[in-house]
Amino acid sequence: MQWEVVIGLEIHAQLNTKSKIFSGASTAYGAAPNTQACEVDLGLPGVLPVLNEEVVRMAALFALAIDANVSRHSVFARKNYFYPDLPKGYQISQFERPIVETGSIEIELEDGTRKIIGVTRAHLEEDAGKSLHEDFHGMTGIDLNRAGTPLLEIVSEPDMRSAQEAVAYMKKIHSLVQYLGICDGNMAEGSFRCDANVSIRPQGQKELGTRTELKNINSFRFVERAINYEVQRQIELIEEGGKITQETRLYDADAHETRSMRSKEEAMDYRYFPDPDLLPVVIDDGYLDACRATLPELPDAKRQRFIDEYALSVDDAGVLTSSRDLAAYFEATVVAAKGETKLAANWIMGEVIGGLNKSGLDITNSPLSAERLGGMLIRIADDTISGKIAKQVFEALWQSDEEADAIIESRGLKQVTDSGAIEKVIDEIIANNSGQVEQYRAGKDKLFGFFVGQVMKAMQGKANPAQVNEILKKKL
Amino acid sequence: MVLDSDKVKKIAHLARLGIKEEDIPGYAQDLNKILGLVENMSAIKTEAILPLAHPMEVAQRLRADVVTEVDQRVHFQKNAPAVEAGLYLVPKVIE
């Protein structure tokens, strides 16, 4: 039997506001337990929520970016369930009238195929706190610092047909929310996480199979692995004559398996109803126009511009626009390097990204500024240093605050372009290697490289390679 | 009887209310009486009428995104039945 995989994702993007969605408590990450849980977050008797204006603006930006409809009249609802990390016994969310409705986004797979994925809706809601399961005399500890942190839950259509598509979609949304400046995208801190709804059906069948929901997956790699595992589990189960139960499953990255959390039909009756403490959020055209005016250039547009403006390949433009900060770094480097786009692209994608990865940094805290990098690229372009020597210069730039010119100067790395000096060295080498010279002249062309190597070695790599080639050819 | 004892038990569970077995029939009886009263609503057709969630039909006011709260953990936790290391303690949560 040929199986078709059907996947829909619910992405939770934490909106990077200063204060919480309904209170003035800080959203900063990593504070001591319950020190950022104010009376509203704790759900003390008598407290009331007031909506943070930033979350509305951020949701509107997202809607505009995916060509979605912004609800002119969206409503907050209470989602009722008991859990110790949910202080009020209900989560304030949006149900019937979400703020963002029906948008779409184009993804691109590794083989270059493109596909439109529908976004059913995106709604605002508050996050819950955290349960800490380390042992407090057999008790669980509750930290409510995260309670009330604003989330945008982005719900896709079940449009994805493979784990790869799901990852591509998730990456696309991840890059988009960062571009918009509405989410820091930090997956390790849980600022960007997703639930995946996975089902299978025989190829050609219309009706969807019973789905399972994989909870709280917080890395791209895990999304792929969790979905693939779950698909395999479902296929095996059905082929053995079993039935899929609609349930929530947890992906255990260590064991690399998904396991059942709770069966949906038994427990969950959320009793949604409009939150009477909050009024409808009304958005008008003027507000949307103002938001539209602040929309940054989005990833797809930026990539196309990079291809057109900098003559970059599709792949290089894709890498360099993968984040707004990286793209900005590239453009600043190009300016500093007086338009050396190719050099800038190669050095950033190679040495800079490599160096950042090695030290676990990202582009915003790179030890090497675009300006200093550009300074070095100018020196490559004008032949002051060779590409090989430039690696040494780069190393020094990375380790210090010095400018490229100062490094080249103080370490004497300047390329030798004086043909007299090069000729002198070449004459010596020819004189000292008569055997090789004879062989070369007899037709052993490969030995040319040997001579180049000898010259470079003698000149500590500083000779201009083009000149070395030219003079050697003449002399030999 | 709209609500039998089984249904009352389900609702009590949904609302996490511990109700003694012997009290269930009494609750069922009272809830059915109230539902009987509520049934009077069916006297009129309402499909064409918009629901009114709030007496004041105004829009939500928005708050500036400013941190206004300071740490009051010690103060707030004076009311807590069980805390340790700044955490609220509950019986072990099994996932």
Place this chain on the structure above:
Amino acid sequence: MHTQTLAQISAALHAKKISSEELTRDYLTRIKSFDGSINAYITVTEEEAIANAQRADKLFAKGEAGALTGVPIAHKDIFCTQGVRTSCASKMLDNFIAPYNATCVAKLADAGVVSLGKTNMDEFAMGSSNETSFYGAVKNPWALEAVPGGSSGGSAAVVAAGLAAAATGTDTGGSIRQPAALTGVTGLKPTYGRVSRYGMIAFASSLDQGGSLTRSAEDAAMMLQAMAGFDAKDSTSIDKPVPDYSAELNHSLQGLRIGLPKEYFSEGLAAEVEQCVQDAITHYRKLGAEVVEVSLPHTDLAIPVYYVIAPAECSANLSRFDGVRFGYRCKDPVDLEDLYKRSRGEGFGTEVKRRIMMGAYVLSAGYYDAYYLKAQRIRRLIRDDFLQAFKNVDVILGPTTPTPAFNLAEKQKDPITMYFSDIYTIAVNLAGLPAISVPVGFVGGRPVGMQLIGGLFEEARLLNVAHKFQMETDWHLQTPILKADQ
């Protein structure tokens, strides 16, 4: 002094005929003497009251006192009062010391009032007789075998018995007006959104509104002046200027159009109660008002709609009482579910549990449209009835309750009969309108109240209409004869 109105007390304080401390001690003594049998207070904050009175006296000495400075009042125990137990008359919050002040408590404190303590009420404001309190029923000062009404029964009783000069209350379906009527005091429920709900423990959020119980409409104007106003912490608070209520009290009623809803003068209304209301109407005619009949055709649906919406909202509002962060926690829970079920099962009383279950049921899967949504649609019809009526009249007048105070335990067996004591008051909350209950006589020694309903934010007019009546009558000045305890 305890038989005087707030206005008179304030005048005496300003004239330095009495100090706030003397006055406060006088009330504290009266509470000790009489509250044992009435049970109107849950908590008396004697030391704080005296300290605050002394502070008020300093303001008088400095000439910095305002209209409410040094006046001893009481707060319904539903308002959070920092550092003072705030129980909502529930075992659930018997140990809860509020860590912050309700906006309206803070505003009154800023106005200089002295709080004597926290008044008894129906548990979480769910009840019409004050019998659902964890701390026992409140007795009607006019007849100790009778209920004072509810849920603000303690606040009504302290004002009626002269155990405070005024009191705060809350009204979700009549919880200020009904006890005011049953104890012969003046009870004002302002427009929804006029008084901040922040720090007022929620029962039904779209219906709850804070207000006052006082000896007179003039006093109610003074209280509202301090309590009303925009609060950024309450999304449902309305940003609208607060008029000078006291300045508006004396307008002539010449040409005022009063509407009598025919549905309020029908079957179920006790004849003697109707007579008292008719006498009041006669007074209004004499004052120059024009009286016309109006119709509120969906009146009989108000109770069904209310008993869907209020329980639905309360079922969610009361979920936060789970034994985790504050309040009652059962002994030795074996697991999480046991913690929830026993803490809530043991911490809440029967009526509260009944309403939570009712609310959970009407919101549950498959019933939402038939109950909750339908109720909200009819809510619009009820609201529109009033809007329609106010096209022709300035205020609506009727009885506050169908009967005078009933006896303790009389309606406890059947929740439904109890619910019907709010038949004239509930629709007002569904529509968010302001209304006031004013004493208009006695039946069998028990007080009778008249309700005046106004358009949105028409409190000034209501107070004016009530005040002019009180200038002509002395029903509001009657005081019960109390027997001291011991």
